[in-house]
Amino acid sequence: MTLRIGFVGCGGMGKQHLRILRELDQFKVVALSDVSTDALAACGEEFGVADHFSDCGQMCDAVRPDLVVVATQTRHHHGPSLAALERGIHVLCEKPMAIDPVEADDMVAAATASGANLSINQQNHVNPAVRRAREMIDAGDIGEVVLVRGRNKHGRKSGNEFTEMGTHVTDIMLVVGGMPNWVAGTVMWEGRHVIPGDIMEAQQMSPKDRDSGPVAGERAIAHYGFEAGHLGEIHFLGYEALQGTNYGVDVLGTEGQLAIRVSGEMAGGLWHLPRAMEGTPADLGDWAAVDLGENAQGKTVATMYQAVAAAIAGDGPVPASGEQGRMAMEMVLGIYASHKEGGQRVDLPLADRRHPLDAWRSEG
Numbered sequence: 001m002t003l004r005i006g007f008v009g010c011g012g013m014g015k016q017h018l019r020i021l022r023e024l025d026q027f028k029v030v031a032l033s034d035v036s037t038d039a040l041a042a043c044g045e046e047f048g049v050a051d052h053f054s055d056c057g058q059m060c061d062a063v064r065p066d067l068v069v070v071a072t073q074t075r076h077h078h079g080p081s082l083a084a085l086e087r088g089i090h091v092l093c094e095k096p097m098a099i100d101p102v103e104a105d106d107m108v109a110a111a112t113a114s115g116a117n118l119s120i121n122q123q124n125h126v127n128p129a130v131r132r133a134r135e136m137i138d139a140g141d142i143g144e145v146v147l148v149r150g151r152n153k154h155g156r157k158s159g160n161e162f163t164e165m166g167t168h169v170t171d172i173m174l175v176v177g178g179m180p181n182w183v184a185g186t187v188m189w190e191g192r193h194v195i196p197g198d199i200m201e202a203q204q205m206s207p208k209d210r211d212s213g214p215v216a217g218e219r220a221i222a223h224y225g226f227e228a229g230h231l232g233e234i235h236f237l238g239y240e241a242l243q244g245t246n247y248g249v250d251v252l253g254t255e256g257q258l259a260i261r262v263s264g265e266m267a268g269g270l271w272h273l274p275r276a277m278e279g280t281p282a283d284l285g286d287w288a289a290v291d292l293g294e295n296a297q298g299k300t301v302a303t304m305y306q307a308v309a310a311a312i313a314g315d316g317p318v319p320a321s322g323e324q325g326r327m328a329m330e331m332v333l334g335i336y337a338s339h340k341e342g343g344q345r346v347d348l349p350l351a352d353r354r355h356p357l358d359a360w361r362s363e364g
């Protein structure tokens with residue numbers, strides 16, 4: 001069965017999706033939506049899609065797609081996603097899911113009410129290395145899980161490092177570690193704790209980056225408690241240079257460790273250390289690559305589309321569901337919420353559904 005797609009957002013990532021979709025027989029893009037007529041004209045010509053709309057709701061009513069893909073920037077995820085979900089149309093929305101938990105709640109509620117599937121394109125959710133790590137953990141290959149450690153690739157400033165890229169990392173932490181139930185975090189700016197006067201919009205801090213809402217600080221550290229009883233941690237170290245090979249998640253167990261890397265030259269890599277601790281740097285040669293077969297360098301966005309199609313056909317779970325995307329986002333925003341309370345633990349999901357920085361700003 002061919003799934004007909006109504007595609008929203010013809011910018012940089014949108015074109016990347018459209019290139020990938022051109023190679024996937026299961027999908028046909030039947031209409032494009034963008035607020036920019038130039039972007040519509042350029043994408044329409046490049047990808048041979050003639051039906052154009054400025055509004056996602058109008059597109060849905062006119063062409064009744066099976067799936068709407070939302071590839072706009074974060075601030076514009078909520079509107080088009082709701083328009084589709086409220087009409088019972090499945091959605092694959094780009095990450096991070098939304099600007100704040102209020103918007104994310106609306107999206108999850110609309111999907112639940114209409115029965116449509118909502119997935120967030122945190123594509124490493126279906127990365128073969130990440131899935132294999134989860135299987136190895138479930139099989140007891142590293143004993144009892146002790147710590148799940150998120151690792152960033154840096155090279156960006158606060159908003160884009162924490163919110164844009166951070167949710168990719170927290171999403172992988174969710175796949176391997178399960179749901180967290182608290183977070184404690186500290187955020188630093190220019191060598192001191194962040195204060196309300198440091199809060200700004202992402203593009204004020206970094207004009208060339210995307211609009212990911214309010215941000216503060218350049219460095220942060222947080223730890224998490226997971227429902228299963230293990231701990232988690234994440235660092236945002238604010239290095240200026242991009243460090244793709246650092247990007248992924250480590251899982252430390254009582255009898256071994258796993259190292260997942262999802263970008264750079266190690267994309268799709270999974271390594272196993274068959275004992276709990278590394279010891280000295282001279283022992284690092286004990287790490288062994290896990291054979292992932294031909295999937296090792298998985299094209300994860302294509303894999304995400306295949307998983308979305310399987311879920312629509314009733315042949316698999318909704319990949320990177322709205323609920324999981326919302327928690328991946330709250331794991332990042334929760335760092336601000338905890339910092340605002342002097343670094344003390346705050347429960348996840350967050351009790352206050354406002355963006356924690358908006359809440360802090362309004363409280364002065």
Ligand SMILES: NC(=O)c1ccc[n+]([C@@H]2O[C@H](COP(=O)([O-])OP(=O)(O)OC[C@H]3O[C@@H](n4cnc5c(N)ncnc54)[C@H](O)[C@@H]3O)[C@@H](O)[C@H]2O)c1
Nearest residue numbers: 009010011012013034035036039071072073074076094095
């Ligand atoms: N999953 C990944 O690996 C990955 C990689 C890169 C980007 N992204 C995500 O993709 C999203 C888009 O990023 P980008 O760099 O392509 O942005 P972009 O600014 O290049 O493109 C956004 C497009 O959306 C259009 N737009 C804005 N508001 C709209 C609305 N209400 N309705 C329809 N169209 C609208 C703009 O005109 C523009 O053409 C972001 O959420 C980003 O985080 C994800």
